[in-house]
Amino acid sequence: MFATVIDGRKIGRELGFPTANLALSNPAEMPENGVYAVDVIVKNEKFLGILNVGNRPTFGTSERTAEVHILNFSQEIYGETLEISVRRFIREERFFDNPDDLKKQIQQDLYAAKI
Secondary structure: OEEEEEOOOOHHHHHOOOOEEEEEOOHHHOOOOEEEEEEEEEOOEEEEEEEEEEOOHHHOOOOOEEEEEEOOOOOOOOOOEEEEEEEEEEEOOOOOOOHHHHHHHHHHHHHHHHO
16 A cells, blocks of 8 residues: 655654654555554665554544554655555554553564564
8 A cells, every 4th residue: 555644643753653644545445443564665665664553542533544653764754655565463453541551562563563
């Protein structure tokens, strides 16, 4: 699937896991809500990432969104088009009592994406 990086609320950055918020070229290609291990191609270079699709229940939002954290990546890419390929499903989307619990889960998600 192809997606353009758009501005977001910067929640991932505040948690220590910056994400690229995505506007999909074809929204029908968006997978079911959850967290996925993905490959991300940015400017003809391939990276590993974790994709979150859903409503961000921990932060009280209801809009369905997609965002990707790209491992070992720190470039500004607003407006860039990314190619994202789902490698595998990691877990369902869920509510966390606080941001620290979410951060711990993201660490586990990153580990799961790497193996």
